[in-house]
Amino acid sequence: xxxxxxxxxxxINDIKEETERNNKHIDKVVGVVAExxxxxxxxxxxxxxxxxxxxxxxxxLDLSKAAIQGNFEERNPTILLPNQSDDxxxxxxxxxGSLIKLVYFSRHEDQSIxxxxxKTVKERLGISNGNRRSYPILGGRLHFVKFxxxxxxxxxxxxxxxxxxxxxxxxxxxxxPANENTVIKATGGGAYKFADLFKERLGxxxxxxxxMNCLVAGANxxxxxxxxxxxxxxxGQKEFVQIDHNExxxxxLVNIGSGVSMIKVDGDGxxxxxxxxxxxxxxxxxxxxxxxxxxxxxxxxxxxxxxxxGTIDMLVGDIYGGMDYSKIGLSASTIASSFGKAISDNKxxxxxxPEDISLSLLRMISYNIGQISYLNALxxxxxxxxxxxxxxxxxxxxxxxxxxxxxxxxxxxxxxxFLRHEGFLGALGAFMSYEKHGLDxxxxxxxVERFPMGAPYTGGKIHGPPLGDLNEKISWMEKFLQKGTxxxxxxxxxxxxxxxxxxxxxxSSKGGILRSDASALNVGVLHLVPSLEVFPLLADPKTxxxxxxxxxxxxxxxxxxxxxxxxxxxxxxxxxxSEGGTDDAKRRGDAFARAFSAHxxxxxxxxxxxxxxxxxxxxxxREECLREFQFVDAYRSIKQRENEASxxxxxxxxxxxxxxxxxxxxxxxIEGVLAANIFDWGARACVDLYHKGTxxxxxxxxxxxxxxxxxxxxFDVFKERMLGSGDKKPPPHRRAxxxxxxxxxxxxxxxxxxxxxxxxRGTEVVLVANSLPALNDVTAMELPEIVAEAAKHCDIxxxxxxxxxxxxxxxxxxxDGYKENSSSVPLMVVENGCGSPCIDLRQVSSxxxxxxxxxxxxxxxxxxxxxxxxxxxxxxxxxxKLAMVKNQRLAEKLINGNIYDCVCRYEPLR
Ligand SMILES: Nc1ncnc2c1ncn2[C@@H]1O[C@H](COP(=O)(O)OP(=O)(O)O)[C@@H](O)[C@H]1O
Ligand SMILES: CC(C)(COP(=O)(O)O)[C@@H](O)C(=O)NCCC(=O)O
Ligand SMILES: [Mn+2]
Numbered sequence: 001x002x003x004x005x006x007x008x009x010x011x012i013n014d015i016k017e018e019t020e021r022n023n024k025h026i027d028k029v030v031g032v033v034a035e036x037x038x039x040x041x042x043x044x045x046x047x048x049x050x051x052x053x054x055x056x057x058x059x060x061l062d063l064s065k066a067a068i069q070g071n072f073e074e075r076n077p078t079i080l081l082p083n084q085s086d087d088x089x090x091x092x093x094x095x096x097g098s099l100i101k102l103v104y105f106s107r108h109e110d111q112s113i114x115x116x117x118x119k120t121v122k123e124r125l126g127i128s129n130g131n132r133r134s135y136p137i138l139g140g141r142l143h144f145v146k147f148x149x150x151x152x153x154x155x156x157x158x159x160x161x162x163x164x165x166x167x168x169x170x171x172x173x174x175x176x177p178a179n180e181n182t183v184i185k186a187t188g189g190g191a192y193k194f195a196d197l198f199k200e201r202l203g204x205x206x207x208x209x210x211x212m213n214c215l216v217a218g219a220n221x222x223x224x225x226x227x228x229x230x231x232x233x234x235x236g237q238k239e240f241v242q243i244d245h246n247e248x249x250x251x252x253l254v255n256i257g258s259g260v261s262m263i264k265v266d267g268d269g270x271x272x273x274x275x276x277x278x279x280x281x282x283x284x285x286x287x288x289x290x291x292x293x294x295x296x297x298x299x300x301x302x303x304x305x306x307x308x309x310g311t312i313d314m315l316v317g318d319i320y321g322g323m324d325y326s327k328i329g330l331s332a333s334t335i336a337s338s339f340g341k342a343i344s345d346n347k348x349x350x351x352x353x354p355e356d357i358s359l360s361l362l363r364m365i366s367y368n369i370g371q372i373s374y375l376n377a378l379x380x381x382x383x384x385x386x387x388x389x390x391x392x393x394x395x396x397x398x399x400x401x402x403x404x405x406x407x408x409x410x411x412x413x414x415x416x417x418f419l420r421h422e423g424f425l426g427a428l429g430a431f432m433s434y435e436k437h438g439l440d441x442x443x444x445x446x447x448v449e450r451f452p453m454g455a456p457y458t459g460g461k462i463h464g465p466p467l468g469d470l471n472e473k474i475s476w477m478e479k480f481l482q483k484g485t486x487x488x489x490x491x492x493x494x495x496x497x498x499x500x501x502x503x504x505x506x507x508s509s510k511g512g513i514l515r516s517d518a519s520a521l522n523v524g525v526l527h528l529v530p531s532l533e534v535f536p537l538l539a540d541p542k543t544x545x546x547x548x549x550x551x552x553x554x555x556x557x558x559x560x561x562x563x564x565x566x567x568x569x570x571x572x573x574x575x576x577x578s579e580g581g582t583d584d585a586k587r588r589g590d591a592f593a594r595a596f597s598a599h600x601x602x603x604x605x606x607x608x609x610x611x612x613x614x615x616x617x618x619x620x621x622r623e624e625c626l627r628e629f630q631f632v633d634a635y636r637s638i639k640q641r642e643n644e645a646s647x648x649x650x651x652x653x654x655x656x657x658x659x660x661x662x663x664x665x666x667x668x669x670i671e672g673v674l675a676a677n678i679f680d681w682g683a684r685a686c687v688d689l690y691h692k693g694t695x696x697x698x699x700x701x702x703x704x705x706x707x708x709x710x711x712x713x714x715f716d717v718f719k720e721r722m723l724g725s726g727d728k729k730p731p732p733h734r735r736a737x738x739x740x741x742x743x744x745x746x747x748x749x750x751x752x753x754x755x756x757x758x759x760x761r762g763t764e765v766v767l768v769a770n771s772l773p774a775l776n777d778v779t780a781m782e783l784p785e786i787v788a789e790a791a792k793h794c795d796i797x798x799x800x801x802x803x804x805x806x807x808x809x810x811x812x813x814x815x816d817g818y819k820e821n822s823s824s825v826p827l828m829v830v831e832n833g834c835g836s837p838c839i840d841l842r843q844v845s846s847x848x849x850x851x852x853x854x855x856x857x858x859x860x861x862x863x864x865x866x867x868x869x870x871x872x873x874x875x876x877x878x879x880x881k882l883a884m885v886k887n888q889r890l891a892e893k894l895i896n897g898n899i900y901d902c903v904c905r906y907e908p909l910r
Contacts, residue, residue, distance in 0.1 A: 045160035091164040094426035095190020097258035100147045101427035107140040125850040142526040165202040183207040185430040187214040214429025216271045227444045228612040230417045233399035240612040252382045254373045256389035258282030281391030284365045292354035307359030314340025338364035370405025377414045390423035394521035449524040477591040522609045533849040535841035539874035546840040546869040547614025575634035592629040616838035616869045623774045633773040642744025645695045651793040669754045674902040675702040676750030681776040683886035711897035714906035733857040735764040741862030743778040759800045766828045766851045772835025780831035800827035837864035881905040
């Protein structure tokens with residue numbers, strides 16, 4: 001299998017070498033997946049005995065004279081440790097008998113743009129400086145990688161090449177000498193065994209942390225902080241589970257590494273190692289290697305997929321002459337004795353197929369561990385068992401076998417669960433043990449998992465030296481594709497029925513769905529964004545599910561796979577054009593297309609590879625992928641052109657609106673929002689439409705076609721809330737949050753006039769827009785200028801924008817005489833914290849969260865924000881969801897309607 005790697009900065013070893021050797025022997029490239037890197041000279045750590053002299057002192061954090069930096073009222077102020085001389089590394093290791101696991105942190109570049117809009121919004125909303133957390137986590141990324149312990153030199157070279165052994169400050173400032181007192185937290189036996197080697201090669205001390213402590217700390221962190229970390233795996237079906245923090249304990253943690261530990265966990269730091277077994281991952285790999293001559297663990301696992309253990313295991317039927325032993329509930333295919341047939345006098349090792357041996361061994365060991373785990377769960381009255389360790393390897397058959405054993409023996413009482421970061425528990429725990437990095441209380445909403453290029457294939461492996469820059473990344477992609485055609489083709493499946501279904505009470509993973517390495521899970525990079533918050537107006541954040549479309553339904557995934565694949569070329573063209581169409585842009589465009597196709601192919605093969613996947617995640621993945629190849633804003637010029645065209649007709653529209661009665665005007669405004677939502681460059685049907693007329697023509701056409709009742713039409717209820725009935729005049733809403741969608745007509749001719757109406761009625765309006773570009777969506781950065789332009793033609797908008805501090809720059813010369821308008825309700829703009837056409841309201845900017853506190857009306861607009869996501873979301877205030885459906889299948893599925901049907905769903909707070 002072609003190997004892309006997990007880490008964004010890593011490339012496949014062979015490919016890297018190819019690049020350096022000027023394209024010779026390209027045929028080596030694909031199909032070879034070395035587990036670890038062979039690093040180029042420039043990345044090599046100094047040889048043993050070299051460079052940095054020893055220091056035996058074991059540094060501690062010096063908290064004396066610790067002081068809060070900046071504002072004391074901030075929730076998580078930065079803490080300065082002036083007397084802290086030793087530089088704390090943000091790398092932690094778990095050096096096990098088989099594998100070295102590495103977790104490291106890289107800091108974000110400081111991206112805070114302190115523009116005036118943000119400042120005024122913050123002042124108005126009474127927020128100081130977000131909620132930055134304490135020293136030194138100011139946002140960053142957590143990376144996960146692994147090496148074989150036998151190749152520890154590659155690991156040392158990797159650490160050296162990334163300068164992970166230098167403390168944070170030294171890494172950030174290359175002028176600073178490496179601090180000889182740097183300590184690295186490490187756990188696992190290798191922390192003792194290799195301490196001297198680390199000192200000699202890297203000049204760092206390993207600060208040893210207890211292994212069990214780390215496993216538990218890692219597991220607790222993952223289960224609390226990462227959404228959908230745990231999943232069940234039965235009969236080939238993965239199901240992600242969200243565990244309530246309050247109901248987490250007690251559980252049994254079974255870590256299947258080289259050996260197996262069973263730990264009863266009762267709380268944070270509260271645990272007891274209750275059992276273990278020496279028959280573990282090392283046994284499978286060790287015995288398997290001897291018996292099959294396999295060269296790698298993955299090969300051994302792969303062999304098992306084609307095996308039939310019935311040729312080597314003694315089955316009940318073998319003993320009972322083909323019959324079941326039904327009295328005690330054993331079918332003829334139950335394994336009576338693993339490897340029992342090998343007692344045969346007339347067969348030698350060579351007479352057995354390696355495939356059969358591997359499967360027999362895998363089943364024996366997995367089943368045995370499942371059974372011992374169950375017994376311990378029974379002994380301690382525990383219902384939940386989490387399995388970790390790299391033996392599991394996300395392998396479907398292994399998980400099914402373990403689940404089966406637990407389910408069978410406990411008669412369904414106990415449940416086996418697995419973890420996406422299976423093998424990294426200890427390393428994460430060691431990482432957590434650094435004091436004062438503030439990570440321990442991070443919440444799920446502050447972590448965003450990303451799968452940068454390199455992610456499509458299995459997680460955590462290092463295949464080559466770190467890629468230095470964008471250029472290396474691109475050439476890696478280019479090389480990859482020259483040979484990597486198989487990446488876009490579905491992975492071939494093993495013929496059905498060859499996976500050895502005859503066996504003990506069969507975990508019924510079908511041969512047909514077990515594919516080579518397909519289910520091994522990808523581990524992404526965790527982005528820590530401490531300023532993200534849960535949207536406070538969600539009725540119930542615990543049950544909130546942003547995605548309307550669940551892509552675990554395979555036909556659904558296939559449909560969207562096709563839609564996104566077909567749209568890809570058009571997107572690449574736009575992206576390349578947005579960067580001037582240069583050769584460099586073309587190269588990046590190609591690389592982007594390859595990377596995104598690779599993601600799609602990986603997901604087609606294993607939809608759960610990146611965790612729980614909804615349509616919103618897929619759309620966001622595409623945007624992330626664009627950004628990765630430095631396409632900042634692919635639709636920039638399209639947005640500009642449409643803004644200008646729309647702003648030119650806005651004055652006429654406003655005059656027309658003002659001539660109407662209140663009632664007609666409200667209807668026309670909502671119609672206008674729906675009609676203008678047709679300008680969506682992400683929808684195939686609409687893009688085809690744009691070739692048929694000018695923006696204004698299409699807008700008119702769209703408006704003329706508006707016919708009530710819309711497919712979902714709650715307008716009358718909304719109107720009553722706004723205008724009342726008879727003499728009853730309801731009070732206006734206090735504050736409305738308008739989640740805007742597309743630039744151009746959508747925002748200018750649709751949402752702005754609606755905002756203006758609300759302002760006129762005395763409602764404060766907050767326009768909520770994307771922090772980063774996505775398709776042709778308008779961003780929070782772009783809005784003030786658009787509003788300023790519109791305000792030139794409209795008093796209401798002008799006064800409100802002034803009151804909201806939006807016109808600080810833009811209107812400086814046109815505002816004489818309108819300086820103070822304290823009487824006007826303000827119009828504000830806040831960013832939503834995301835860069836996607838959809839929105840997950842569990843992760844919004846602190847700015848939006850603050851703005852939400854006084855809001856009693858939210859209006860979600862567009863397909864991405866109101867249909868793909870949040871269609872079923874419930875709020876603590878009135879909510880209006882407005883969108884035109886620009887996709888036939890979605891229209892049929894969601895509203896039993898047709899393309900271009902409209903949704904006006906109003907859900908008043910009851
Ligand atoms: N690439 C690999 N090389 C060796 N063993 C692997 C590999 N991938 C998975 N394994 C399995 O994982 C086990 C090691 O798991 P791990 O959790 O890292 O434990 P340890 O800390 O004892 O090294 C091995 O014994 C083997 O069964
Ligand atoms: C990406 C989008 C959600 C953006 O829609 P919007 O929120 O702008 O209304 C939408 O264009 C979409 O679902 N496009 C893919 C479907 C298609 O091309 O038919
Ligand atoms: Mn959009």
